[in-house]
Amino acid sequence: xxxxxxxxxxxxxxxxxxxxxxxxxxxxxxxxxxxxxxxxxxxxxxxxxxxxxxxxxxxxxxxxxxxxxxxxxxxxxxxxxxxxxxxxxxxxxxxxxxxxxxxxxxxxxxxxxxxxxx
Numbered sequence: 001x002x003x004x005x006x007x008x009x010x011x012x013x014x015x016x017x018x019x020x021x022x023x024x025x026x027x028x029x030x031x032x033x034x035x036x037x038x039x040x041x042x043x044x045x046x047x048x049x050x051x052x053x054x055x056x057x058x059x060x061x062x063x064x065x066x067x068x069x070x071x072x073x074x075x076x077x078x079x080x081x082x083x084x085x086x087x088x089x090x091x092x093x094x095x096x097x098x099x100x101x102x103x104x105x106x107x108x109x110x111x112x113x114x115x116x117x118x
Contacts, residue, residue: 006066008093016068017086025086034091044092048084056088 038045044058055071068085
């Protein structure tokens with residue numbers, strides 16, 4: 001299973017959201033305030049539970065790019081993504097890491113299940 005087939009890193013989140021939103025998003029993420037409601041290789045939808053619920057959508061555009069939207073009120077002068085998007089991207093990155101770990105574990109264990117070691 002591929003979890004939103006784009007590479008997400010802490011640095012890419014900081015570039016997209018800025019350091020302030022990244023740090024605020026990290027607080028939401030660490031407090032388990034991100035609820036992923038849908039996750040495929042092309043799309044993630046999530047709810048970030050803050051003072052009120054904010055709905056985030058991250059959609060893959062191509063192999064390297066994605067589009068993120070949030071239901072929070074945006075400020076006209078701010079060009080970066082919000083803290084809710086940052087929190088959602090952190091949750092996606094964690095899912096990607098965990099899925100990768102599970103695949104590595106499965107691949108590793110399959111070595112011992114092969115007839116060569118029986």
